[in-house]
Amino acid sequence: MTFVKFNQAPAVKSFGGLVEEIFNNAGFNKAWKDDFHTHDFYGAYPPVNITETKDAYQVDLLVPGLSKEDFKINLENKTLTISAEKVAESKDENQKQLRREFSFRSFKRSFTLNEQVDAEKIQAKYDNGVLKLQLAKKENVQDAAKVIVVE
CATH class of the missing domain: 1.20.5 (Single alpha-helices involved in coiled-coils or other helix-helix interfaces)
Structure with missing residues (x-):
């Protein structure tokens, strides 16, 4: 049953x-x-702020403890990839580590760019732990005015 x-x-x-x-x-x-x-x-995943002005986009990543040589920035197929790798510090055998709350790790962030970004004018600057990328917008080239006649 x-x-x-x-x-x-x-x-x-x-x-x-x-x-x-x-x-x-x-x-x-x-x-x-x-x-x-x-x-x-x-x-x-370092925190990022993205702002827009009429002329450009500003991308700021909070990445303290690195140097500008640690960053690798690539643009391929409208994908902007920002990465960094920090080699681990060598340990001194004469010192005993009592506490370690921070370390340096690698990261990778990618962003898809729109048609407005001028890839030739992207600039990057590292200052006080913030990586700042300036992504200039293309100048608006408007098509010539055109009159369409109805037949």
């Missing part, structure tokens, strides 16, 4: 109970802690 068990609707929870479950759930806490609250997230 086979019994069929029907799924019952879950018990109704209060709003406070739902919020508590969401924020106290081990999976959520692990993802939040591991991905956002640690240096791993910001090391792998």
